[in-house]
Amino acid sequence: MEMRDITFLIIGATKSATTWLQQSLQLDPCVYMPDPEIHYFSRYHHRGDEWYLENFKPDHKRLVIGEKSNSYLDTPTAAARIHQSLPNVLLVAQLRNPVERAYSDYCMLHRRGEATGDIERYLDPRHGVGGRFLEGGLYYQQLRRFLDLFPRERMLVLFFEDLKRDAAGQVHDLRRFLTLEENPAFEPMAQKIKDKTKPLVDARLRRLLKPLKPFIAPLRDTKGFEFVRSIVSAEFKYVPLNKELTSRMVGYYEHETDRLAGLLGRDLDHWLRAPLEDIKRQST
Structure with a gap:
């Protein structure tokens, strides 16, 4: 196993169903991915390539080898490290409405006991800027670091809401990007990976x-x-997003979302409307 054998990386974003993408790909006998997130190019780069490659145990019949580490997308140094070691790798990013993503990320750490119930401390742009919750949704800045080094055709950007509408189509697009052979019988994971309602x-x-x-x-x-x-x-009791906090988060992401829409050539205005519409529906 050598570095050049690694075909693709799923780089994030956190709380955007990338584990579902990974486990769907792992159903294909032509794909090999290690189960745990390795975080080599973000957190453990000091351990060296030999340590990184020890995480891969493919058999000789596997055709496409990759890994998923969500920390690659929002770690500023990861893009350059990946380009240095894997200049021809294919990159897969899956993005989610940044307000929803930040809230989901907060709920996960709150559930684990790693964040308190003071939601504004983490999600209010007046207090929480610089932390993982808000910074994790600055997708334009994150993707720009990769696209400054890699050709656009080597990156596939997927969206969480598209997965919710057409999961099979989402995986089909991913398989085609990875140049996997057409397989009409192939079906992605049907089960939800993580259930935050579980006691x-x-x-x-x-x-x-x-x-x-x-x-x-x-x-x-x-x-x-x-x-x-x-x-x-x-059952865990989550702190809800109120209207005022949601509005401040939408405002925080507005310029970043506009720049991302221009970069990707996709209308993302619904990202700024949807959280407020959800709050309005909950209050009626």
Whole structure:
């Protein structure tokens, strides 16, 4: 296995169903992708190419090799590192309405106990600029770093809302971009990857039980484990987006969204309308 054997990278964005894309591709016997996100070109570049390649274990029959690490899109140094090591790689980005993406990202970390219930601290542009939640949706700046180095034809930009409308068509476009052979029988993943409504063990209890994780792991998927989990789990209560905070977030992303629309030649005005329309529907 050598660096030149890597055909494509799914570079992000976070909370835009890129795991669904990955697992759909993994259903194809002609595709190999390691399961975990490696984050080599973003967080672990100091470990070197040899460490990176150890994460790939393809058999000789695999035709297309790639990986998914969502941190590549919003890490400023990742584009140059990728270009230096993989100048001919194909890049796949999947984008989501930046307001929805930021809120979903916040909910994920709040659910994990890594963010508090003070939603404005993280999502209000008056306070949260510079953090992962708001910065993660600055797609024009992020894509521009890649397109300054890679030809436009080597990047495929997909959209979360297109996936929701036509999942099979989304994967078909991706397969064609990766030059995979046509397969009319191929179907993408049907199951939702992550369900934020699933009851969850309280974050404080999870921290207390963390030292016992190696001993508990073998018991997972057993009836006894699921019974105990059902007793100590509860539905997580998410902090909703209010109208004022949503309006400030829409304003924060307005110029960036206009520049992205020009870059990609796609009308994205609905990104700025949709969050406010959702709030209006919820209040009637």
